[in-house]
Amino acid sequence: MDNDPFQSLVKKLKIKPGVKHIFLCADQRRAKCCSYEDGMKSWDYLKNRTAELVREEKINVLRTKANCLRFCFKGPIIVIYPDAVWYHSCTPVVIEKILERHIKQGKVVKEYEINLRFLGKK
Numbered sequence: 001m002d003n004d005p006f007q008s009l010v011k012k013l014k015i016k017p018g019v020k021h022i023f024l025c026a027d028q029r030r031a032k033c034c035s036y037e038d039g040m041k042s043w044d045y046l047k048n049r050t051a052e053l054v055r056e057e058k059i060n061v062l063r064t065k066a067n068c069l070r071f072c073f074k075g076p077i078i079v080i081y082p083d084a085v086w087y088h089s090c091t092p093v094v095i096e097k098i099l100e101r102h103i104k105q106g107k108v109v110k111e112y113e114i115n116l117r118f119l120g121k122k
């Protein structure tokens with residue numbers, strides 16, 4: 001295990017157990033849930049704020065720009081794993097609420113959640 005190349009990547013990314021991973025629809029080939037500009041504005045905000053949270057508050061979070069999350073309505077769209085919570089209308093203002101409440105406090109931001117409870121999700 002000492003020679004596992006993934007261990008150095010895990011250390012470099014500062015990943016700890018329980019890491020949350022935020023996927024944002026942005027920079028799409030065909031922007032459908034929001035304009036290209038709005039998606040990129042949200043991506044720039046998410047990228048910078050998560051970098052700050054990791055660096056300054058040691059928050060355990062990753063982010064990835066996804067090319068369409070297939071939920072092409074009222075974007076930008078975010079999904080957070082392992083929680084499998086989806087959010088719509090993810091402007092920078094909404095992203096800040098998601099970072100403060102979901103990522104830092106572990107509370108779902110109900111007003112922007114895409115409700116999947118009808119699928120039997122808790």
Ligand code: FES
Pocket residue numbers: 025026028030031032033034068069070071072073075076077
């Ligand atoms: S274009 Fe954003 S979810 Fe499909």
